[in-house]
Amino acid sequence: MSAPPRLSSSAKTTSGPRSTHPVRERTLKFSIAELPVAIRLPLAAAAMIFLAAVASTQAALFVMTRHSERQTELLGQVYLDGLSAAVLPYARTGDAAAIEDALRRALSFHEGIIERQVGFVDSRETVITLARDETGTPQPLPGAITAQPAGVLRRDDGSVWFWRSLQIGDRSYGKVAAHLDASGFQGDREWLRWLLFFADLVFSGLCAIAGFFMMRRIQQPVTIIAQRLYQAALGTPKPIEAASMPDENSSRMMFHAFNAMVHASRERESMLAHMAEQQRKADLGQLAAVIAHEVRNPLAGMRTAISTLRRFGDQAPTRDETLGFLDRGVDALGQVVDATLASYRPQADWRPLTRRDFDDLRLLVEADSRARKVTLLFDVALPESLPVPALEVRQVLLNLLLNAMRATPQGGRVGLSARIGQASLLLAVSDTGEGIPPSLARVYEQGPDGLEGPGLGIGIVIRLVERLSGRIGIDASPQTGTTVTLTLPLGSEERQS
Template sequence: MSLLERIRIIPLTVRVPAMVALLMMVVSLIISERVLDRLNDMQEQHLNGVAGTYFDGLSTVLIPAVLRQDVWETYDLLDRTRTMFQALSPIETVVTGRDGLVLASSDPRKIPVLSRLPDAFSERGTSGDIRVDWQSDTGFGTRPLIYQGKTIGTVHASFDISHLVAERYQVLKTLLATNALLALVFAATGYVLTRRMVKPVTTLAQHMRASAAGTPHTIPLAEFPRRNGELGDLFHGFNALVEAERERSALTRRLAEEEKLASLGRLASSMAHEINNPLGGLFNSIDTLKQHGANEAVRGTSLSLLERGLAGIRDVVQAALATYRPDRSGRALVLRDLEDVRLLAGPQIAGRRQTLTWMSNPADLTIPTLSGSAVRQALLNLVLNASAAAGDNGAISVETRLQDDGSALILSVTDTGPGLPKAATGVLTSPEPWPAAQLAGGLGLWMVRKMVDEAGGHISLGRREAEGLTIIELHLPISLSGGETSHAA
């Protein structure tokens, strides 16, 4: 992770105060540098002024003694003037003659008379300006002694500037303390202001996370920002979005119920037709028994017809009960139970003179992790939709099989229809829930998508233009954590 990415993950309430404090430190550094630079100029100007006065006084009194090369008088003048310039704090003063030899010094034992000027003094030059060495707390200066336009000697002096260094240090401490205090004040102020600014966003984020985890709820007015503005508009927009989502969910549930009732109506009509067909033959058998019941051959034929007719009605009723009765026991899926879909969809397929090919392999497989009623209902919806798409004299094929590695159950429904419309394709394959306003006529497919999502599977669509076939496959994962897949006895 790069440094920039690490900075971005720091909370805003920490980042902003830190940036304010950093900015204040940079500004303080620039201001401190300018203040110290200005103070340095002022101190040097002050030192030059005081030292100039010192050199002027010395030059006036020393010229006669230097002209006479009077060592004792020169030393006496240096000793007496030393006490007169205590404010300058001279450390050492040396007077040389025109030949460069020492004529007198404030410390004769260190620098003897008529000796060569030490290199430390000669390196300081002959300029009248003061050179400051802040590292050694010392200032240095020289002044030539001029008489009638000729240089007759030179005065060399060093000064104690520790009081100026202490002043600089005191100013620096004051600047650092002031800047640090200001940085803390600005950082604290930035933290408080940022917390106040971010609080509405945090509130909104909490409600959004809660909405993503469950049923969305509107934000109470008590949690709204005190002042209306962009954040207030954002809160109102979120509440409007929640209300719209509630209305959409309610509309979806209502449409699903209406679709279910319509499906039940079509199923009841189909069952009535399926049951009504054998009833005529059953009543004829009963009349035949009444009239010719004594005849053993007639009696056997009539009873056999009655038994087959009643068995057919029983199978239709049992298939309807298995598919639409609430699965209170949570019974596992047995692939053989999917045969009920053939009976339920049979009347609609027969009414349109369609052919149905059914392939189940293996038919006796039990899958504990899938709900039998939910899968049957989804497969029935797909078969009924395929029948509606195939049209009269069309062909429908249903296949149930396991994936090659045994990790999923695949339910495949193929029809000879023109293909799925865009809305139906969106309902089955869209990453996001399909808008409720566009679900009209497609609630059966929507219920199929809902079952597949709850099972953790996916839907794949295919089209073979050369053969005119549309293929819908449901891939339902088989999780062994809920119990081993087994074969029914």
């Protein structure tokens, strides 16, 4: 028995000299995420359709290939059935010449699959092999035939070795082997595989293109809505024209809902504009009422000064003091207007608080105190000048004193005290009225005529105290009246700028 040949393959490899020069690579940086959603989504759908079609076809090709291989194996086993039937009678008698003659007769008939070589290995491993080649020189049998009782061995050239034992019961008479040429089947199978592969690529590509445009058509309503929403975010939203609406019912409902939202947004903007106009008019009315309320207080003091001047104008000291007060009253009117406007815009002018401001306050409220028969008490223990805004402090104290006058019955007392605390100015306005009820100070919620109103005076007080970073406190009881305390931090004259 000749030794089986060793199958070997060689490949000629050529390699050129490795270049040592640097190679400049130009890379095109592109990200799918940079594409708009209207393109990305159809592309994703087209890619999924293409991959699904290719994958399903390749799976079918894989199953078909495996089935074809099993059919080839089954055909080989059928061939071995006929070869075994021809050789077995001579193998049982050990007639080697008859076995060789039976193998030769098997080679003389072929239809479909062509056998390249047949062989027989007896129990003593004596090999009888014949080839179809014209030279009649058979190749050595593969070593797997002697090592294994049965099997299949495929070669790279498309041929297949089949072998199995000739066994009756427990006795084996040898092995029959056949080298069949299945390259024709394999070539047809490969041709069919490539044909199906390219046909699948074309069909999958067409399906992907159709899916892309189908998704674009389905996504078109959403794209239009997205564009209109983006335009609405940059400006005034506009409704979608009827000509741009699709025929599909659910999409038309979405477009109608968007148009309803646009109309509601326009109505809301119109309402907000109307409310803003109403609020502007209300603010102007409030500003006018504040100015009227605050201006008439110094006017009352100036009226008192004019009455004093008429009665005691022949006395030089009284005349000079009254004329000076009138001059300061005129200045106070302008300051009142500036202070009122300061509630709506930053205050530009600034001057320190002086003792003269408290004298002016006394003169401003004396006429009201005499008319109401209320005793006015001032207790001011301050230096000549303090680093706090004079105009704001005058306005706060004037409002508090006048409101205290209105809250105090005849024969009562209204007092003002001023002291220096720890880096702060301590002010207190007290009265002997009925006190503030639990529903908050009605006195401070009264309008300029003493009737229930919008509380313009207390609004100015609160805003001015907040601007001065101060604190306000109220102590009230029906027995002792009301005391309003103010704590204002002392600043520096740098605030004049």
